[in-house]
Amino acid sequence: MNNIDKVYELLRQNGPMLPVEVASKLGVDSFLASAYLSQLTDMGKIKPTKERVGSTFVYFIQGQDIAASNKVSILLRPTQKTARMFASSVPAGAEVEQKRQAFAERLQEIEKKETEQKAIKQEQARVEAPKPQRSISEQIKQDFLDRFRPAIMETLQKREAPKVPVLPAKTEPAPAVDDKKLAQQMMAEIQQRTAPKKILPEGKLVEKAVAFLAESKGDIISKDLKKKGKEADIVALIPSQIGNLKYLILVRDKKTITDADLSMAYAEAANKKLPALFMTHGKLTKGAEAYLQTISGLVKVKNLN
Template structure:
C-alpha cells in the first residue's frame, strides 16, 4: 500500500472542508488509506468532521475553519435548510416554543445548531453566534415570560364567583377531549418508519448479537453498536436501505469504525457497485458486509 505522509493530507484539509475522495485525487492513495490518516488526525484534535454528509461522507476540516461549514448548508435537505436559516436569522431559539418539525430538525443539524440550557430550559444558538451572548438572550426570554404567569393567577379568584352558575355549561367543552383521535394517523406513520429498523433487529438477532445503542441518521440509515457476548467484542454497525452502495458508503463506515477502534459490520438491502465490490475484497476486506433478507 502506498505510503502517504500525514502532512500532505493535512495540507489539503487546511485549504478548506473536504471529503476523502477529493483528497485522494490530489495526494493519491485510496479512500481506505486516507480515511485511516484522517482518523488518526481526528483522534489528536488536528482535524474535525461534520455531521452533514456529501455523497455519504462527512466533511473534514481543521478547527479554525469551522465557520466555512456555512458554505455547505445547501447540502442539507429543504426542511433542515429552512431551520438553519431561521436559527441564523434569530441567533437563538427556545426549543419548547418551536413546532415538532423544527424541534426535530434542530436536533438533526448538529453542525449549525448548538444546544445549551438555562434554568433547565433547552435552547439552540447558531454555531457562529457567541455562546455568552446566546445565554444572555435566553435568560432574557425566561425573564419576560415570568410576569405573565403572575397576572393570570390574580384573575382566577374572580372567576370562582361565576363557577356555580356555569357548572352545566362548563361540561360542554369537555367534549373537546375527542382530540386524541388525531393521534391515530401518527401511530400508523411510526409503524411505517420502523419497518427498516425492525428488519435490522431481526437480522442482528439471527447473528446472535445484542444491540447496545442505535442512532437514526435518516429513515433509510442507522448506525448501531453491537456486542458479541461469546467473544465479549463490540462491533460498529451501519445499516442502509439503499439500492446501490458505493465506495464512499464503505469508506465512511470504515473511517468511523476505525475511529471507534471496532470491527465494522455493514448491513445492506441493495447491491454494491462494481468498484465497491472490488474494494470490499481488498481495501475493505476486514469489513463484514451482509445483505439483509
C-alpha cells in the first residue's frame, strides 16, 4: 500500500483529520502530508472543509460531512480546543502533555499569523483596487468624438441659425480636407492602440528556475512573469515518489530573504491549496530560518546560485 492509499485509509478509519494529524500517523513532515491530501483532493477522493482551522483545512471522505463540520466547530472554540483535540482514554504522562501543549500553542500561532496576513491583504486590495477603465474600442470612439466635436457643433449651429445676409469677407479660402489622408491617419492611430503588447523577456533568475524544472522533469502548467520578467509565479507538476505533485513556485530576485517574504509565499500557496517552493539567489535572514522551522516544511526554499 503506497502513502496515498495509507492517507485515504487513515481518513476512512479515523474520520476527518488535519494535515498535522496525518503527518503524525504516517511519521512524515506536514509538508508531505499536505501534498498527499492535495493529491487526493485533485483525484476527487476526499474534500477539504469550507472553513480553515488556523491556516489549513480539515479533510474528509464522502459521508463524513457532518463529522468534519463538527470537528471544525470544536477546533474553533478557544475555550474547548485543547481538551477536545487531545481527548484520550490513556492517561497522559508529562511528556505527552508537553507535546499537546506545544501543538496547541503552534496551532494558535499559525492561526494568528493567518489572520494578520488576511487583514494585510484586504487592506492592500482596498488601497490598490483598480479604477474602471474603458476598453480600447470605447477609448478610440471617444477620442474620435473629441477631435471632431467642434466641427459637428459648428455644423449644427449653422443649420439652426436664421439665414442673415452677410457681406462676403475678404478672406482666403480654407484648405480642402484630404479625406484619404485623414482616413490613413485614423487607421494608423487605431493600429497603434490595438497592437499587441510586447512579450516580456525572462530574466536570468527565471531562466535558471525554468532550467531547474526541466532538469527535474517538471511540467510547467502556467507562468506569470513579474517585475519586467525578473520574477515569476509558476504552477508546475514535479515528479515524486508518489507521482507528479502540483506546486506553486515563487521565483524572487532578492539579495536578502526575510520571514515576511516566506510568510507571503506561504499565504499565496495556502490560498491555492498547493505546497510552495521558493526559488531565489538571495540569503535567508535568521528570522527567515526560524520561520521555516516554525511552519515545519510547508514552504521549501531552493537557492539557484
